[in-house]
Amino acid sequence: MPPDPLSRRRLLQAMLAVSGGMVLPAHPAPAPLLSRPILSSGEHIPVIGLGSWITFNVGRDPQARAECQAVMRQFFAGGGRLIDSSPMYGSAQDVIGEALQAIKPVRLFSADKVWISGGARGVQQIEASRRLWRVPRFDLLQVHNLLSWEEHLKTLLAMKKEGRLRYVGITTSEGRRHDEIEKIMASQPIDVVQVSYNALDREVEQRILPLARERRIGVIVNRPFRQGDLTQALAGKPLPGWGAEIGCTTWAQALLKFIVSHPAVTCAIPATSSVAHVRENLLAGTGRMPDEALRKRIAQDVERLA
Amino acid sequence: MSEWWTYSLSDFLMFSSRSYYRLFALYNEALWPAHLLAIAVGVVVIGCIAVAQHKTYRIAALILAISWAWVAWAYHLERYADINTAGPYFAAAFALQALLLCVAALRPRATPPARAKQLVALWFAALAVLAYPLLALATDREWLQAEVFGMAPDPTVVATLAVLLAWRAHWHLWLIPVAWCLASGATLMELGVGFAWLPPAAAIFVVAAGLFFRRLKQAS
Numbered sequence: 001m002p003p004d005p006l007s008r009r010r011l012l013q014a015m016l017a018v019s020g021g022m023v024l025p026a027h028p029a030p031a032p033l034l035s036r037p038i039l040s041s042g043e044h045i046p047v048i049g050l051g052s053w054i055t056f057n058v059g060r061d062p063q064a065r066a067e068c069q070a071v072m073r074q075f076f077a078g079g080g081r082l083i084d085s086s087p088m089y090g091s092a093q094d095v096i097g098e099a100l101q102a103i104k105p106v107r108l109f110s111a112d113k114v115w116i117s118g119g120a121r122g123v124q125q126i127e128a129s130r131r132l133w134r135v136p137r138f139d140l141l142q143v144h145n146l147l148s149w150e151e152h153l154k155t156l157l158a159m160k161k162e163g164r165l166r167y168v169g170i171t172t173s174e175g176r177r178h179d180e181i182e183k184i185m186a187s188q189p190i191d192v193v194q195v196s197y198n199a200l201d202r203e204v205e206q207r208i209l210p211l212a213r214e215r216r217i218g219v220i221v222n223r224p225f226r227q228g229d230l231t232q233a234l235a236g237k238p239l240p241g242w243g244a245e246i247g248c249t250t251w252a253q254a255l256l257k258f259i260v261s262h263p264a265v266t267c268a269i270p271a272t273s274s275v276a277h278v279r280e281n282l283l284a285g286t287g288r289m290p291d292e293a294l295r296k297r298i299a300q301d302v303e304r305l306a
Numbered sequence: 307m308s309e310w311w312t313y314s315l316s317d318f319l320m321f322s323s324r325s326y327y328r329l330f331a332l333y334n335e336a337l338w339p340a341h342l343l344a345i346a347v348g349v350v351v352i353g354c355i356a357v358a359q360h361k362t363y364r365i366a367a368l369i370l371a372i373s374w375a376w377v378a379w380a381y382h383l384e385r386y387a388d389i390n391t392a393g394p395y396f397a398a399a400f401a402l403q404a405l406l407l408c409v410a411a412l413r414p415r416a417t418p419p420a421r422a423k424q425l426v427a428l429w430f431a432a433l434a435v436l437a438y439p440l441l442a443l444a445t446d447r448e449w450l451q452a453e454v455f456g457m458a459p460d461p462t463v464v465a466t467l468a469v470l471l472a473w474r475a476h477w478h479l480w481l482i483p484v485a486w487c488l489a490s491g492a493t494l495m496e497l498g499v500g501f502a503w504l505p506p507a508a509a510i511f512v513v514a515a516g517l518f519f520r521r522l523k524q525a526s
Contacts, residue, residue: 051322054319054320054321056321057321057325057326057387057389058321058325058389059325059329059385059388060332060388061325061328061329063328064325064328089320090320090321090388090390091388160511174317227316243363273324
């Protein structure tokens with residue numbers, strides 16, 4: 001339901017934003033970011049998360065690390081919680097860990113992956129990842145691209161049982177191995193599945209998203225912009241009139257609203273190295289969301305223009 | 307990796323062009339002014355091709371061996387591995403090539419080149435040593451991000467191809483340089499940067515030139 005634009009809460013928020021802006025111009029007051037429950041527990045997480053593929057793999061470059069830290073600072077200031085990474089992402093885990101140490105966010109939701117052949121090596125990799133993140137434990141661990149998934153799932157489910165992990169998941173990207181993903185979703189007690197989904201790549205709408213709802217599995221969406229290709233293809237093309245109806249000023253926001261408005265989706269994890277883009281992405285998690293008819297229209301317009 | 311055919315080159319590219327060239331900037335910053343020495347040594351390699359004697363082949367092969375070993379350690383292992391999980395494997399390949407060049411320097415079997423072949427080799431050596439650092443400016447990068455012979459992989463490998471062509475080196479010395487040129491070209495193309503075609507084009511041209519001159523010699 002769209003929020004009442006004249007509600008007392010919004011008026012107070014606007015006043016706070018204005019008065020806060022006078023004192024702290026660098027960080028505007030957090031917008032009311034929508035959240036969705038992880039169905040297996042009921043815990044709410046904001047619909048916009050932060051990915052780290054490529055953008056946070058900056059090696060030891062102090063300048064780039066400071067920029068990543070600024071991105072994360074803005075993300076948390078804007079109400080974001082879930083950050084996703086993987087041992088496959090080069091130096092990203094260490095960059096995140098260093099930034100977390102500096103920012104000390106109150107409400108982090110740490111999501112990482114295990115990506116290695118063999119169960120025993122997976123245990124070592126998880127511990128190495130945890131140290132790089134500099135966190136006492138992960139909130140969510142996912143088996144990355146289903147690599148050695150039988151062995152790793154056993155490890156992760158045991159960790160969850162022992163209280164060393166809160167949620168267990170599996171991931172894929174770009175439509176790979178969906179049959180196997182479905183089988184695991186139907187047979188294993190996982191909390192989260194991570195898949196690629198955007199206005200052009202909608203295969204998951206057919207079976208995976210309905211199955212996720214049926215099995216009460218949360219859905220994290222990667223590649224919301226097709227790694228930037230989608231926003232690049234739409235750059236310079238005016239946003240159709242429906243953009244204003246759902247409070248979007250950019251294609252990136254419209255693309256994100258399309259994703260997170262799907263009832264089965266828990267959150268999307270756009271990756272960026274730009275503070276301005278984090279702000280823009282977080283705005284997509286606020287305000288009115290497209291209904292089913294508008295979602296279809298967005299998909300049609302993106303297909304036509306991209 | 308299952309369903310390997312569904313993966314494209316872009317799926318393996320795990321860093322941005324900005325991170326890639328910032329790596330060179332930090333590397334160059336840390337080692338300046340060693341670049342002047344590296345270019346001077348590169349000019350010696352060009353001189354070795356120009357003089358074209360057994361002794362100069364040994365000198366060129368030794369300089370290249372040291373350069374490959376340096377790039378293996380200082381670039382691939384110490385820096386590139388930070389952003390590319392394949393970095394240690396590239397380091398191992400470069401170290402192996404350094405060893406092969408060392409052996410080639412100690413036991414030269416090469417024959418001095420014909421004039422035309424020597425000129426082609428000289429042209430490629432000059433490209434590697436003198437023109438490669440200028441590519442940074444031609445592609446709107448900063449000076450700090452320049453790739454210098456003996457320190458960065460691409461110009462080192464192109465200069466090596468020139469030396470291998472000049473002295474008709476054994477085929478096993480060509481494998482790693484040619485493979486690197488193809489891998490580097492693929493990486494640069496995926497990054498969408500200018501002159502991405504240069505390393506693979508250099509490898510293809512030098513190998514083709516080598517085969518051409520060989521056939522020419524056999525025919526005569």
